[in-house]
Amino acid sequence: MVVGLAVWELQLFGCSSLKEKRMVVQSLKQRLHNQFLVSVAETAYQDVHQRCELAACVVSADRRHAAAVLASADRLVAEEGRARIVDSYTTFY
Numbered sequence: 001m002v003v004g005l006a007v008w009e010l011q012l013f014g015c016s017s018l019k020e021k022r023m024v025v026q027s028l029k030q031r032l033h034n035q036f037l038v039s040v041a042e043t044a045y046q047d048v049h050q051r052c053e054l055a056a057c058v059v060s061a062d063r064r065h066a067a068a069v070l071a072s073a074d075r076l077v078a079e080e081g082r083a084r085i086v087d088s089y090t091t092f093y
Contacts, residue, residue, distance in 0.1 A: 002092055003059050004066035007043070008077050009087040010052045021049055024082050032056055036073050052083070063092055 015021040029040040036058070044053035056073050060066040070090050078085055 001059065001061060002063045002066045003057065004063075004070050004090065004092050005055060005057050006070040006073060006090045007053065007055045007088060008074075008085055009044075010054065010077070010080075010083040011086050012050045012052055012083050014082065015049045017049060018047070021052065025052055025054070028077065028080055028083070029054065032073055032076060035076065036069050038069065038073060066092065 012021055012024055015024060025042055029042070032038055032040045032054075036056075038056040038058045040054060040056045042052060043055045045051040054077070056070065058066050058069045060069070067090075074088065074090070077083070077088075
């Protein structure tokens, strides 16, 4: 069994309130979950309007499958027009 974890630190554009941030973050979390069946959580910067850290986790029997799922999730996050990836990493357990 392999657990894959991808973490993205994001800069959010145009968010001047936590309500606007929540709309962007919830949309991104929902799309990640729906398309890739990963568990997603906001793990830092909850009180900062234009910053977010998201973590996505996948459990698989095969490391290659977990890596492919997280690579696809990374592409989806990179294509998000309302956010820019400041830092990211992927690790496996």
